[in-house]
Amino acid sequence: MSAIRVPTSVTGSLAALALLSVVPTAAESQTNQSQHHSFRVVTVAENLANPWSMAFLPNGDMLFTERPGRLRVIRNGRLLSNPVPGVPEVRAQGQGGLLDIVLHPDFETNRLIYMSYSKPNGDENVSGAAGSSEATTAIARARFENDQLTNFEEIFEAQAWATGNAHFGSRIQFDADGYLFFTVGDRGASPVDGPRDAHPAQNLSNHRGTVIRLHDDGRVPSDNPFVGRAEARPEIWSYGHRSPQGLFIHPVTGDIWEGEHGPQGGDEVNLIVRGANFGWPVIGEGVNYGGGQIHDSNRRPGMEAPRHFWVPSIATSGMLIYLGDEFPEWRGSMFVGGLSGQQLARLEMEGQRIVSEETLLEGLGRVRDIRQGPDGFIYIAIDGRAGALTPILRLEPVAED
Numbered sequence: 001m002s003a004i005r006v007p008t009s010v011t012g013s014l015a016a017l018a019l020l021s022v023v024p025t026a027a028e029s030q031t032n033q034s035q036h037h038s039f040r041v042v043t044v045a046e047n048l049a050n051p052w053s054m055a056f057l058p059n060g061d062m063l064f065t066e067r068p069g070r071l072r073v074i075r076n077g078r079l080l081s082n083p084v085p086g087v088p089e090v091r092a093q094g095q096g097g098l099l100d101i102v103l104h105p106d107f108e109t110n111r112l113i114y115m116s117y118s119k120p121n122g123d124e125n126v127s128g129a130a131g132s133s134e135a136t137t138a139i140a141r142a143r144f145e146n147d148q149l150t151n152f153e154e155i156f157e158a159q160a161w162a163t164g165n166a167h168f169g170s171r172i173q174f175d176a177d178g179y180l181f182f183t184v185g186d187r188g189a190s191p192v193d194g195p196r197d198a199h200p201a202q203n204l205s206n207h208r209g210t211v212i213r214l215h216d217d218g219r220v221p222s223d224n225p226f227v228g229r230a231e232a233r234p235e236i237w238s239y240g241h242r243s244p245q246g247l248f249i250h251p252v253t254g255d256i257w258e259g260e261h262g263p264q265g266g267d268e269v270n271l272i273v274r275g276a277n278f279g280w281p282v283i284g285e286g287v288n289y290g291g292g293q294i295h296d297s298n299r300r301p302g303m304e305a306p307r308h309f310w311v312p313s314i315a316t317s318g319m320l321i322y323l324g325d326e327f328p329e330w331r332g333s334m335f336v337g338g339l340s341g342q343q344l345a346r347l348e349m350e351g352q353r354i355v356s357e358e359t360l361l362e363g364l365g366r367v368r369d370i371r372q373g374p375d376g377f378i379y380i381a382i383d384g385r386a387g388a389l390t391p392i393l394r395l396e397p398v399a400e401d
Contacts, residue, residue: 047391051067066098098115101172114141169184196282202282205231264289320372
């Protein structure tokens with residue numbers, strides 16, 4: 001294994017420590033209490049269109065995606081008015097659009113950023129009517145310089161084409177050895193039409209419901225678990241997933257954590273194992289929307305069980321293991337965003353075990369993404385909330401009296 005490189009989301013340059021200085025309003029100055037820390041919520045930017053993902057540059061700038069197909073910049077606490085040119089064409093319908101964004105581990109040298117998105121096929125009509133054509137999940141990279149993207153290159157197109165606009169997956173992470181991991185959802189394939197074992201997420205000949213592992217240029221690593229296996233896609237690292245919208249690789253331990261939506265109940269946090277089958281829809285803890293059995297059981301030999309699950313569902317999305325110093329009692333905790341649950345869940349961990357859960361910020365809005373800034377604060381992207389503009393927010397500690 002090569003030397004461990006801690007990403008810029010965990011450490012940053014001194015210039016980044018002054019990131020996004022914002023004066024809180026009176027309402028935001030309210031102190032929130034948790035089991036270990038008092039904190040306040042500060043608005044970083046608002047009036048946004050479905051912010052989906054955030055990434056911090058070494059100079060302190062923040063890049064973030066808006067699902068309708070825009071890449072934006074926050075610099076010195078100010079949202080730049082013009083979106084970044086050069087983003088790919090996306091299917092911005094339902095759950096699709098411009099989704100995750102991450103920096104290459106050597107960004108300071110190569111200026112590469114990676115984006116995931118819902119890619120329309122060539123038959124997309126002008127109106128973009130739902131069901132008018134197929135879309136899939138794709139990943140591309142480009143150079144980010146002078147507030148624009150150049151040298152755009154698509155490096156992966158999932159064999160997961162479908163007419164629906166759900167379950168694209170799309171979270172991206174690099175591990176310490178520079179391998180790129182990426183999630184693909186099952187694209188909304190019905191779990192109740194036919195035998196559970198025949199579901200596309202149980203079929204290695206496509207990418208539906210998988211975690212993918214690639215080199216940074218899209219090549220397939222020769223030691224991937226299904227390389228050389230007939231009728232299997234060699235990019236697959238694990239399979240049997242439903243709608244994996246959370247992914248976090250611990251920069252020290254190398255553990256790969258994934259979060260995914262169950263149906264009605266049964267949202268999961270999984271510890272990803274090379275070549276493993278995580279069971280969707282054969283096993284699980286949820287039921288079909290409106291009731292009715294989906295799963296054959298909640299456990300089966302040869303299929304991985306979740307490390308944590310929610311019944312009822314909170315609609316899990318972005319996830320983070322906090323490694324900063326601003327919230328010392330939260331160091332090592334996992335944070336998981338809830339969309340329909342409109343909450344931030346904090347999971348206390350002992351090694352690879354999740355031992356307790358605390359719910360933070362209920363009713364705040366649909367928590368889409370969670371990132372640790374180079375300043376040690378926690379940033380969250382709100383993808384919609386009732387009666388309010390959709391913001392990016394920041395959690396700051398409040399000193400105890």
